[in-house]
Amino acid sequence: MGPEGEAVRVNHVKLLVGGVQLRDGVTTVTDILGKIFTRAGLFAVAMEKGYASTIYGAHQFDPMLVTEEPPVSYGDAEVDVLVALDYDSNPDAPEQPNRDTVLRHGGKLRDGGILVYDSSTGEIPTGALEARGIQVFPIPARRIAQAELKREIVKNVVMTGALFRLLQFDSDETYLRQLLEERFLRKGREVVELNLQAARRGRQEVERVLEANGYELPVRLEPRPGRHRAVYISGNECLGLGAIAGGVRFYAGYPITPASSILEFMEQWLPRYGGRALQGQNERESIRAALGAALAGVRSMVGSSGPGISLKVEEFGVSGATETPVIVVDAQRAGPSTGMPTRPEQGDLNLVIGGGHGDFPRIVLAPGTVEECYTLMLEACELSDKYQCPVFFLTDLNLSEGKKTVLEEVFRRPQVVRHGIVREEVRSKPYRRFEITPSGISPRSVPGTPGVVFKASGAEHDEFGFVSIDPRKRAAMMEKRMRKLDTYLREDWKPPQVFGSVRGNPVLVGWGNTRPVLEEARLLLQRRGVPVALVHFTHVFPLHRRKLEALFADAGPVVVVEQNFSGQFADLLQRELRIATRRVNKYNGVPLYPTEVAEAVLQALRREGAVVRIGGDSQPVPVEVGRNEHEGD
Amino acid sequence: MGPEGEAVRVNHVKLLVGGVQLRDGVTTVTDILGKIFTRAGLFAVAMEKGYASTIYGAHQFDPMLVTEEPPVSYGDAEVDVLVALDYDSNPDAPEQPNRDTVLRHGGKLRDGGILVYDSSTGEIPTGALEARGIQVFPIPARRIAQAELKREIVKNVVMTGALFRLLQFDSDETYLRQLLEERFLRKGREVVELNLQAARRGRQEVERVLEANGYELPVRLEPRPGRHRAVYISGNECLGLGAIAGGVRFYAGYPITPASSILEFMEQWLPRYGGRALQGQNERESIRAALGAALAGVRSMVGSSGPGISLKVEEFGVSGATETPVIVVDAQRAGPSTGMPTRPEQGDLNLVIGGGHGDFPRIVLAPGTVEECYTLMLEACELSDKYQCPVFFLTDLNLSEGKKTVLEEVFRRPQVVRHGIVREEVRSKPYRRFEITPSGISPRSVPGTPGVVFKASGAEHDEFGFVSIDPRKRAAMMEKRMRKLDTYLREDWKPPQVFGSVRGNPVLVGWGNTRPVLEEARLLLQRRGVPVALVHFTHVFPLHRRKLEALFADAGPVVVVEQNFSGQFADLLQRELRIATRRVNKYNGVPLYPTEVAEAVLQALRREGAVVRIGGDSQPVPVEVGRNEHEGD
Amino acid sequence: MNTKGIKLWEENAVPKHRIQWCPGCGDFGVLAALKQALTELEVMPHELLLVGGIGCSGQIRNYLNGNAFHGTHGGALAYGLGAKMANPDLKVICLAGDGDTLAIGVENFVHVCRRDPDMVLLVMNNGVYGLTKGQDSPTAGLGQPDERGSREEHPPMVDALLLALASEATFVAQSFSGDVKHTARMIVEAIQHPGFAFINDFSPCVTYNRFNTYDWFRERVEYVPDDHDPSDRDAAWRLVREFARRGKIPLGVVYRNPRPKRPQRRLPMWEDELSGVDLDPVLAGYR
Amino acid sequence: MNTKGIKLWEENAVPKHRIQWCPGCGDFGVLAALKQALTELEVMPHELLLVGGIGCSGQIRNYLNGNAFHGTHGGALAYGLGAKMANPDLKVICLAGDGDTLAIGVENFVHVCRRDPDMVLLVMNNGVYGLTKGQDSPTAGLGQPDERGSREEHPPMVDALLLALASEATFVAQSFSGDVKHTARMIVEAIQHPGFAFINDFSPCVTYNRFNTYDWFRERVEYVPDDHDPSDRDAAWRLVREFARRGKIPLGVVYRNPRPKRPQRRLPMWEDELSGVDLDPVLAGYR
């Protein structure tokens, strides 16, 4: 579709901002946009982060969907507006003056869309794009910033101004001015004015092109102020908030993408709530300190990503055996090994359900949305405390670092309940820290409680905590610990969310952060006349066999969609329910998109046992390797 | 059965030697016995080690089955002869002059069996045993050693002499003299003679009791010299031998029960074959050094147990992603956490198949017998080299440390094949360390090869090893790595051993070290008219779905017997084959015994989905904890 | 000695006759010294958190009254750190072996020294991995002029005192469990030190280290001279090195130099401290 | 400089224009110094094994010709150790960051120092975790009279030289990547040292450490004086401490004291070396 004849689309636009990492300030721009759109009562979703793990020099891009009502997902990869912040030539193709962002993402621009790019070092041949009805706006932003405004740093404000003009947004500068004042007023009013001036220059440049080309802009964003209270926030920040609201007062982490920002959040905010955050000197110091703090009675949490979770495995057993609770956030990234540290994946499920020698109880939760990073974390806090075992909380790179507009009503403040903690000695009977109980849950205490003393050990022990290899005691203690999972399934497990009717229909199954995309894929399929249901899990392990058997009893073919190679959750379903699964897997480091999922599901429905690999081949195709597109680790 | 009327049983006797750990030298005695019986052409099996992880003071016991022909398993817990080396009173029951060994194991003595104990500090009330026809031999061994022979240390030789007399064995002292000469001749002939004198005094004491009571001995061991060449050896020693024969020249370990003896073996023997053994300063130094050595081209191996395997998890991914082979021996012990370090278990399967973030190829083997510790290790060496990935080798405490008579014909010497190593530059094309191939296997090289340079990285990479997050390269590389498992299943996977006919019959399933017991349980069941088949796995992961589906297609109910709580292999079978499993689990730290397995299988056959817990209750039974039977960690 | 006090330390503990150390094990001396020191300081068992390492030594946690924790090999210091940060009122004493602390646990040792939590680490240094039956620990080779260092497999021993000094520990002392009174003295001073206090106690392993015996130590130990200035880090380094040159082993406080500390409070953990907190200050930043 | 030689080091490497360090990053100086040193020593790329740490610094392995390996964070030294033990003919150079080596990797650092394999460790010390965007590393705080040590969260910095000395390293040197020639000199001497050679190179992170800048270092670096006796471990300790007291940073070889070594041979790895070995000597013991 070209823009001709098409009505202007109001309050539904997908942007993509790209540039050279660190140098061009891509996220600075999208962070400002997201915040401003949120203030304007719109919904912004920027969950498809594209960056490299090297600090400087790689290509970076940040797509963002902006809508009137909360969108189901971030939509497909196609964009309406492409913003290229990079101003120099592509080092891999010095012969052409094109820019990296345009080269890489031009193809994603929809016909009739908008390209705006920094033309400071010259204009780009954009005939091919224009042939598709794309409106092209070359803006010499950096030159304007350097030559006219004498501050290179405002080049992105020029671009932001241009973009706002293109979106026909904030023409009176209300939103931009407010934000600039918040940020820069303490540096002086001149700084604010300089920035506003930069934005205005961007607008002017757009006007110039509009006039020269007689373009009619195809999209518009209209503020909807005052409809609701909302924040523009990331999954990591939401789960940090959830932890604080849920009573966590000790956090330990060792820097690692994409979990580092939890540590930063906790270092900033925990002290305000009387807590402490520790940057461990290694992955094990982190979790051990958290276990020590938990032992002392404080709700404790650690966060890491694959490599750090692998390093902590031995301590999970300590938590399980000594019944010292800890919440373990695994912000997944693409593995194995160092893998692709800045790319999303759901590849750690086997690790968190199987990592550790011997059997011990554990619970695995995986939020489906940024909002659930908060609400489900409240649950994680309660569960870890009640069941005195490790509770895993699986997000992934995009859910962790991606940001979106979240309504503030999500952040309800819970009543914190400390479960069965013995606060003083009951003189009539000696205190048994590991009392054999029907629920498997034993009365906890904390050191320092007058008259109460307990011994806790990772070695097998009796009810008092003294080491024992007596076969009867061992069996009873093992059973007691594992019984906690039965209690959990009975009292606290939550069934999957079911969208549509499972009966006789094909069933899409997902877990964790893929829910929005799967919901949208389901809608697409329905629109195409395929009546598929969606069953989505947040309470991933253990699974309630009986209830799920009932759920799947009359289901059609089951297609499990996961962002990993082997289908780890599909494996778990097969193991627990013995149902046949078909699989859709994506593991190339690119987020899942609704349309491709819908396509893949259709393919998977074609034959039993199908494994559809999005972006992958089942054939051995040699890849072209001549051009070293180096990325860091 | 009393001894009256019963014929003397020749060359089939089960002994149990008990005493205070370290002080009483229990294993010194059984090691001598096993060696001598082996030399005498008999078969000795001592695979049910009973000891505590504390060094001194706990009760220790070592059962041993001695037979004419190779026994199926070590048999049931019942013993014919109980040898109590401890001479003092039980510290938990100072009121009775009984000894710990007799108290703990008297009940296992069969009616008509033999009890011999050290009566140096007084005799024990043994009326109850005698009422069962048990012949009781109080031998003041320690007193004889101290008072007559002036060397307390020979007390066990007195007991050994007594035992030989009771077994009507070595009456001309041939075997004992030879062994003593080998050990002590360099200390002087008097030492040998003193020991022989001690043994003779033991014999005399037995004579005295025999005469006084008119006992007729119920068992006899007759040498069968020269039938075959055999050694008396442990599983760890066999796998060490296998590794040397298979070309391993670098071994690294950090001390841990029950893997320490592999390190000791390798430190002793590798240098002789030009290799080196490294005691790591931690678990990670061990495996990292092994990976470094493997990278340099040397076949490398590490060994540990649960806690150490948990600590190495991150490195498994390095091995998988960089395609650097390493053999990982996991000598399992009872977990979780420190658990029961001296008790057997099969609780690490989930860890070795699921430990690690992201998907990467790995192979898991588990020998069923001491002999297979050798033969299967040869395979592990080849597989790790061919597939350039981690190969896990799962034994357990009893298989590792337990010893038995092994025929030397087992130790065939293989031709070592180095798979596809590039030894010089092929000038026509640049060397691609990670070339995308149909088999998934790429041409390896070693640093130092003239003209060849390669980069290997745990970060995702292209065919040359340079870091890349290009989605197509990533997908191709991931698929290439994982394709190795298809190749393995096609070319090298071994189906399970099948005993009996699966068709329409109940099927017992096991893996790894339980095979002998399951074989014997199957025979017991057959004798009772239950036509059960046994399917036993050594090639545990990955499983060949198609072949196994065919195997189980017409099988009766499947009962998976495992020494762990949750049924980890049963879970894997369900996940891969989606067949219903019933389960028999034992997790109290006591080895499996054929009769109890047979009983449990019968129970499991009674209803679908049955989980039978040997030695455990599904009810919450409070255990008696008043008496602290402390054990170490 | 206050025997009534000492009796207190035998409650909630494994009965004496069930202690599973070898007769004569150096750890017995440490146990006695701990009881003396805790009695002298009038510490109550419920205030104590004994964090045991994994090893023969680590079992001491169960041979003594007081709360106890025992996790992974090498982890004692990090558990202790977390517990102390959570609740500064606890008296945290880490009790571990030389292998536990200096081999696998060195990752924590170096960093906890410089973090300086107000807790005690007593290492029962016997030059071997006792519990795994006598392999060389990082402190193996004390006093043995062997060929250590000529191959990677057998490196020279770690001098725990020098490592602690290099790692910015603020209290570094040495004792010998054959001298219970002095060991008890060191424990008292360590507990009183406002920061991380490390005691390297030589506790002979009579079963697996037949070289560094009680007699061997008795011939070589010497108290730190009175004129030593324990607040001088360089003097501490010199003292350790000089003793070593003379083939002697210093007993006493080698280094003590407390750092100014910010006072810390117990972290909120009870329902009234945690419920209904106001998230507005945080949310404000995201609006 | 031999530019033809230097060109050699750019083959089998990421092309220059694709190097993803920030412009001005200190690691560029190290890369230049490495090329100079390797050219001077006439090392061939195929003989080299570059083991990279995880961090901005560790990427240097791909910016230079030579075999390279890159495993887990903190593991470089241990991989290097194994490779060197397997094949003593390799030239093993570990290239890692301060975080990698001294935070998570300290477990290897301490022990590999004393194991003394004949390999080089060059740490690109910038006081931060560069690759994870600037958090404090264990060497954070150099020259900053802040309140480090007053809380467990912010311990005083690790002085890598002192830690190496305490850990029995046999070669300890320091350089500054702003002084490429001197850095190259240190690398040459480190490679020539028969044992483990540690170079602590200050390589400024221009993005996340705005305090320890090139200028900051230039004002403070001083070559180790000629009269320093590098074979004296105590003198080395004193030298480091004295420089610190003066607010100065020594550049040069602080300590060098090779140990007598047993010669080692490449381990058997080819088919003819491995096949059909005689197991009889082993089996004999079990008969």
Ligand SMILES: Cc1ncc(C[n+]2csc(CCOP(=O)(O)OP(=O)(O)O)c2C)c(N)n1
């Ligand atoms: C991760 C891990 N690796 C190895 C072990 C086995 N292990 C138990 S105790 C011990 C060494 C103990 O030595 P030390 O700390 O010196 O204590 P000691 O027994 O000498 O008192 C080892 C290696 C373990 N429990 N966990």
Ligand SMILES: Cc1ncc(C[n+]2csc(CCOP(=O)(O)OP(=O)(O)O)c2C)c(N)n1
């Ligand atoms: C086990 C593990 N934990 C954390 C990380 C994340 N990580 C990557 S680089 C790095 C720190 C790098 O700092 P440094 O070693 O000083 O190198 P620099 O980037 O400063 O050169 C960290 C923590 C990781 N890759 N693996």
Ligand code: SF4
């Ligand atoms: S083995 Fe050594 S350290 Fe362990 S209890 Fe015995 S004497 Fe003590």
Ligand code: SF4
């Ligand atoms: S972040 Fe720092 S260390 Fe990393 S490349 Fe940039 S300047 Fe260098």
Ligand SMILES: [Mg+2]
């Ligand atoms: Mg020790």
Ligand SMILES: [Mg+2]
């Ligand atoms: Mg750094």
